[in-house]
Amino acid sequence: MKEIRLKIDGREVKGKEGDTVLDVCLANGIEVPTLCNLKCLTPVGACRLCVIEIEGEKKLNTACTYPAREGLVVRTNTESLNKYRKRMLEFLFAERNHYCMFCEKSGDCELQNLAYKFQVYNVPLDMLNPKLPMDSSHEYLTIEHNRCVLCSRCIRACDEIVGLHVLDFSKRGSRTMVTAGLGDPLKGSPCIACGLCMQVCPTGAIFDKFSSYKFKRKDCEKISTVCQECGLLCPIDAYTKNGNLVRIEGSNLDDFRVQLCRLGRFDVIYGKPPRILRPMVREGGELRERSMDEALKLVADRMRANFPNVICVASAKYPNEILELFKRFATDVLGTMYLDSFDGEWSRAISRSSQGSWVELGHFVEEESGYSIGLSKAPYGSWEDAECGFNDIQRADCLISVELGFKVQNPIHSQIRRAVKGGAKLIIVNPGDDPLGEWASIFLKPSRGSEAILVEAISRAARGRAVDLEDVARECGVAPEALRSAVEILRASKRCIAIYGAGLVKVGGSRAVSALFEIAKEKEMVNGRFGIISIKPSSNTLGAWRLMVTSAEGIPSQKGKGPRIVYALIGDDDSIDAKFLSNLKPDFLVVQSAYRSPATSMADVVIPATTWLERGGELIGQDGRRHLARKVLEPPAGVVGEAEVIAELSKRMGKEIPIPRAEGIGVEVKGR
Amino acid sequence: MGKARISTLWLSGCSGCHMSLLDLDEALVELLSGKVEIVKSPPLTDVKEHTPVDVGIVEGAVATEEDEEELRKFRDNCKILVAIGDCACFGGITSYRNLFDKDEVLSRVFVETESVVDGKVPASRYVPKILDKVKAVGHIVKVEAHIPGCPPSPRALLYALKELLEGRIPILPSDMASFE
Numbered sequence: 001m002k003e004i005r006l007k008i009d010g011r012e013v014k015g016k017e018g019d020t021v022l023d024v025c026l027a028n029g030i031e032v033p034t035l036c037n038l039k040c041l042t043p044v045g046a047c048r049l050c051v052i053e054i055e056g057e058k059k060l061n062t063a064c065t066y067p068a069r070e071g072l073v074v075r076t077n078t079e080s081l082n083k084y085r086k087r088m089l090e091f092l093f094a095e096r097n098h099y100c101m102f103c104e105k106s107g108d109c110e111l112q113n114l115a116y117k118f119q120v121y122n123v124p125l126d127m128l129n130p131k132l133p134m135d136s137s138h139e140y141l142t143i144e145h146n147r148c149v150l151c152s153r154c155i156r157a158c159d160e161i162v163g164l165h166v167l168d169f170s171k172r173g174s175r176t177m178v179t180a181g182l183g184d185p186l187k188g189s190p191c192i193a194c195g196l197c198m199q200v201c202p203t204g205a206i207f208d209k210f211s212s213y214k215f216k217r218k219d220c221e222k223i224s225t226v227c228q229e230c231g232l233l234c235p236i237d238a239y240t241k242n243g244n245l246v247r248i249e250g251s252n253l254d255d256f257r258v259q260l261c262r263l264g265r266f267d268v269i270y271g272k273p274p275r276i277l278r279p280m281v282r283e284g285g286e287l288r289e290r291s292m293d294e295a296l297k298l299v300a301d302r303m304r305a306n307f308p309n310v311i312c313v314a315s316a317k318y319p320n321e322i323l324e325l326f327k328r329f330a331t332d333v334l335g336t337m338y339l340d341s342f343d344g345e346w347s348r349a350i351s352r353s354s355q356g357s358w359v360e361l362g363h364f365v366e367e368e369s370g371y372s373i374g375l376s377k378a379p380y381g382s383w384e385d386a387e388c389g390f391n392d393i394q395r396a397d398c399l400i401s402v403e404l405g406f407k408v409q410n411p412i413h414s415q416i417r418r419a420v421k422g423g424a425k426l427i428i429v430n431p432g433d434d435p436l437g438e439w440a441s442i443f444l445k446p447s448r449g450s451e452a453i454l455v456e457a458i459s460r461a462a463r464g465r466a467v468d469l470e471d472v473a474r475e476c477g478v479a480p481e482a483l484r485s486a487v488e489i490l491r492a493s494k495r496c497i498a499i500y501g502a503g504l505v506k507v508g509g510s511r512a513v514s515a516l517f518e519i520a521k522e523k524e525m526v527n528g529r530f531g532i533i534s535i536k537p538s539s540n541t542l543g544a545w546r547l548m549v550t551s552a553e554g555i556p557s558q559k560g561k562g563p564r565i566v567y568a569l570i571g572d573d574d575s576i577d578a579k580f581l582s583n584l585k586p587d588f589l590v591v592q593s594a595y596r597s598p599a600t601s602m603a604d605v606v607i608p609a610t611t612w613l614e615r616g617g618e619l620i621g622q623d624g625r626r627h628l629a630r631k632v633l634e635p636p637a638g639v640v641g642e643a644e645v646i647a648e649l650s651k652r653m654g655k656e657i658p659i660p661r662a663e664g665i666g667v668e669v670k671g672r
Numbered sequence: 673m674g675k676a677r678i679s680t681l682w683l684s685g686c687s688g689c690h691m692s693l694l695d696l697d698e699a700l701v702e703l704l705s706g707k708v709e710i711v712k713s714p715p716l717t718d719v720k721e722h723t724p725v726d727v728g729i730v731e732g733a734v735a736t737e738e739d740e741e742e743l744r745k746f747r748d749n750c751k752i753l754v755a756i757g758d759c760a761c762f763g764g765i766t767s768y769r770n771l772f773d774k775d776e777v778l779s780r781v782f783v784e785t786e787s788v789v790d791g792k793v794p795a796s797r798y799v800p801k802i803l804d805k806v807k808a809v810g811h812i813v814k815v816e817a818h819i820p821g822c823p824p825s826p827r828a829l830l831y832a833l834k835e836l837l838e839g840r841i842p843i844l845p846s847d848m849a850s851f852e
Contacts, residue, residue: 093762100851101758101765101822107852116846121818122761122810129770129805146771 006072015068022050022063025076032076033085033117035110035202036151037064040253041160046151048088049114052076060084086118094125095174096132097146098203104144104212105204111149112203128174137185140193140208140266143178148205150176154197161259163417166191178205192409192435193262199249210269211247215239224251225630227264228317228612231536231622232411234260238613238632245269245613245633256390261410268613273595277638280606287606292640299605300652302565302588303334310565311338311584314549315573316538319617319629322642323540323549326569328657333650340551341544342576343537348554349505350534351545353513389623392531393419398493400516401436402429402455404535405501409435412499412535425493427486429454429504442486446476452508452515454478455500459515461487463522490519497531505534535622537575539612542620555584563587569642570599572611578602592642608639615641675709676837677725681746682714683739684766684806685732689757690715692823693729699830707837722749727836733759733766734807738800747813752841754832755809758822758851765822767806774804817842821850 002017008030015024020043025032035047045062052063055073063076075081092098092111100106114120132145152169155178159165166189170179181189198206220239227234227248234257239247248265250258279295280287303310312330314323323341330339341347393399393415401416417439420426425441428434431448446454457472469487473480490496498516505513513534520530536542544550566586570576570593578598581589591603600606616631635641643659650657682690694700694715704710712719728750734740747753758764769777783791809815819832819842828848835842 097771099758099762099764099767102768112851115851116849119843119846119849121820121844121849122755122808122815124810126811127763127767127770127805127807129767131771 004068004070006068006070006074008074009076017069019068020064021052021054021061021066021068021072021074024068025063030076032063033114034064035114035149036153038153038157038200038253040258041153041156041200044152044156047092047149049085051081051084051088053078053081082118086120089115089118089120090123090125092149093120093123094127096128096130096148103147103204104207105147107216107218109204110202130174132177135180135186136209137187138191138193139187140195140210140262140270141186141191141198141206142209142212143180143186143206144204145177146205147203148178149203150178151202152178153200153202154178154206157196157200160418161256161414162192162194162196163414163421164190164192167197192413193266194259194409194414195262195265196250196259199258208247208266210266211239214241215247220246223630223632225616225632226619226621226627227260227268228539228619228629229261229263229268230406230410231539231541232257233539233619233621233623233627233629234258234264234411236260236264240632243634256415257411259411259414261406262408263410268611272611275594275611275636275639276596276600276606276608277636279608280600280603282604287600287603292607295605295607296645296648296652299567299590299607300649303567303649304653306563306565306588308335308337309560309562310334310336310567311340311555311586312336312567312569313340313342313555313581313584314544314569315571315576316341316343316541316544316550317571317573317612318544318569318642319540319615319619320543320547321617322569322615323544323547325643325646325657325659327547327549329646329650332657333653333655338551338555339549340555341538341541341549342570342573342580343541343544344550344554346502346505346537347541347545347550348552349510350513351510351552353510353517390415390533393497393499393533394422396424396493396495396497396531398425398427398489398496400427400429400458400490400496400498401434401440402498402500403431403451403503404434404499405503406535416499425489427489429458441489442482444476444478444482444486446478449507450476451504452512454483455504455508455512456515458483458487458490459519462490462519464491495529495531497533499533499535501535502537538573539621540619542624543618546620557583557585566590568592568599568603569609570594570597571609571642592645594639607645610635610639610641614639675707676727677709677711678713678727678729679711679722679725679746679750680713680729680731681742683730683732683743683760683809684735685757685759686765687715687731688823689731689760689821692821692826693756693829695826696830697826699826703833708833722746724749726751728753730755730760730809731757733763734803734809734812735766736800736802740803740812743809743812752816752836753809753813754817754819754836754842755815756819756821756824756829756832758820760809761818761820763806763808767808770805774802778802819844822852825850 004015004017013024013028022032033049035049037043043064045065050063051060053075054061100112135143155167158167166180167178169176171177180186198208220241223238227236235251237249237251250260252258278289279292281290281295314326330336396419399416413436416436420439426439427442428440429444429451431446431451437443454476457467461467469483470480473483516532520532564586565588566584567590572594576599581599589603590605591600592607592609593600594609594611613632614635616629619627621627647659711723711725722745728746734743755761759766778793782793819828828844832842
């Protein structure tokens with residue numbers, strides 16, 4: 001980009017063409033007060049605090065919206081500007097109720113900090129004292145309109161990042177209000193409870209019920225880590241106070257994942273069921289609490305009596321360190337061949353698909369190539385930056401979303417919505433309701449179980465193969481016109497991305513995945529590009545595959561001689577299908593779990609486990625890159641870390657294996 | 673040089689700001705033993721009349737007719753008026769009732785409160801009437817200096833007093849200010 005030179009406060013500084021004056025100031029360490037500005041949002045100049053003088057202009061301009069250009073002479077810090085700024089703050093204080101001593105935000109408030117800076121120690125204007133409501137209808141969020149400065153950060157974040165635009169202004173002038181939906185209480189609005197509005201609010205106008213009055217940055221310890229609710233691994237700052245978790249915020253404003261979702265931002269704090277705190281052993285059909293010593297003795301005895309007839313299955317939510325230890329326990333201590341992860345079915349289907357043969361699973365990307373899923377190593381290259389990742393969604397002209405399968409709406413939904421707002425066509429294939437349904441150009445709702453047939457037919461038709469679309473439409477229970485339009489859109493698109501969730505893999509297996517990949521291969525040759533993003537089922541699906549914890553063959557269902565012992569390491573994974581365990585036909589089932597679940601009610605021995613907040617380690621995320629997670633909380637009393645439990649079990653089995661250090665040891669991921 | 677004569681006034685506030693003044697501890701002893709004479713101050717004296725002083729220090733917001741009258745008399749009798757605390761500077765906690773109408777507030781307090789039986793709003797002429805809206809001191813009279821805080825820290829108050837003794841109008845540095 002072209003370099004420009006300008007003069008700010010007497011200093012010669014450099015900027016880039018396209019910068020605003022504020023951008024140039026910040027890049028050159030020139031401090032300009034701002035309130036409504038946030039670097040990830042479109043500047044609007046609402047608060048007028050960044051007013052500047054520009055030589056040759058009669059009026060004041062806002063630095064955040066004024067385009068920098070060659071030769072501009074700017075003053076940012078004159079007595080008269082600071083007088084205006086102070087007066088702007090006085091206006092804000094006069095307009096609504098900004099008394100700090102009964103505000104939740106006091107101490108962390110941007111308005112308060114500015115008032116200190118400009119020494120606003122009284123308000124020489126008549127106070128308006130408007131009667132404003134407070135909206136606490138929402139499960140987590142409260143909007144306290146009395147504290148609002150109408151900066152529109154929440155509105156812009158909800159529109160530009162989340163793509164929902166639930167919030168906007170209503171009314172005019174001093175009566176302007178931030179409004180949800182069409183003036184609904186927030187609870188009845190289309191809000192997805194991601195909480196980004198709260199994070200960007202500079203004052204105490206939007207806060208969450210749990211952390212209000214508890215959360216002051218200066219009293220909290222901040223731990224930067226990644227959220228492990230899903231494979232997105234959103235970067236988060238977890239704030240703890242006296243060992244308790246009080247607040248989670250997205251840590252990188254420049255990353256679309258700053259949005260987080262209700263699972264990662266709120267549910268980990270508010271909504272978790274009671275923990276399993278003591279080991280339990282089944283006696284007379286009932287699970288009874290027993291000491292760790294008794295429980296481990298029983299497990300070790302049964303394992304010793306039956307090995308190598310022991311099956312070890314781990315959740316792919318665990319970090320590499322624990323999975324590696326689990327693998328060593330299975331292979332070195334138990335000598336079993338039967339090791340798998342709960343993501344086995346998914347991983348095997350992908351590895352057998354032609355996507356898997358083109359891009360070896362687990363080696364999706366070069367470590368340093370950034371956001372990238374699936375296609376970076378494909379022989380035909382890819383788009384401008386040789387990547388097909390979540391950021392590429394914004395550059396697609398057509399998106400096919402096949403049963404994403406997330407429990408709540410998260411930043412991926414937002415990326416898709418934003419692309420649709422930018423003109424992309426969205427084709428949804430989902431036998432159930434889809435949260436993005438109203439954003440779709442074509443919503444194909446096949447009967448359950450037929451989505452793979454539909455995807456294969458679309459693939460063939462898009463590649464110009466002979467398909468009787470009428471027939472397929474009838475078989476899948478979708479409208480023939482809709483199916484025809486979907487194929488037409490796909491054929492016409494220059495840049496299409498298909499995003500599919502675990503549901504398609506479950507129903508269609510490797511064939512359905514291959515069908516998508518065949519389009520990718522041919523589309524490249526014909527008239528455009530086609531990218532694929534697979535939604536991995538767990539936060540460390542790829543790690544489990546690469547460490548060879550996930551079995552390439554699966555576990556045979558026919559039993560050998562003698563009783564079968566199954567050791568299931570579940571932790572806090574709430575997506576475990578208990579059927580997976582019952583299909584293994586265990587005669588003795590050991591479950592290590594943080595919560596009660598159908599799996600624990602089948603178990604003969606239950607051992608407490610940690611949650612992701614209570615362990616650190618390395619994970620290979622949705623993007624194919626390594627992420628380091630840090631331990632945020634100590635496990636509750638009674639809960640022993642998985643590494644210690646496995647080490648203790650090994651000892652009792654007569655073999656000692658070294659425990660990896662808690663976090664960040666960077667297990668060498670060898671194997672696949 | 674004679675001692676600086678100081679009076680303090682306690683309007684609708686909680687006395688926290690006066691407590692913060694007493695919290696000056698040994699600095700207060702030092703001030704009183706040489707440089708300052710307290711003429712009239714609610715925690716120390718029971719003087720009804722206002723007498724001319726150099727510096728008047730006022731705590732609390734203006735919530736009643738009595739507050740307003742007292743404040744005006746006080747202002748007339750001091751050369752420099754210093755508002756201390758969030759109530760005097762901004763309205764503070766006292767002004768929380770500005771979110772409601774006067775009648776709503778009176779009725780809620782004297783009639784609707786759960787523990788009240790057959791309550792009625794006091795109408796005696798000996799009870800000062802409350803104003804429609806609570807106001808900051810600066811909204812009624814001219815104020816030379818504002819020291820916010822709830823309460824202002826003894827450090828901030830000492831800074832203000834020292835500045836005054838040096839003959840300057842105190843402007844609290846940003847790092848000493850607190851609205852909490």
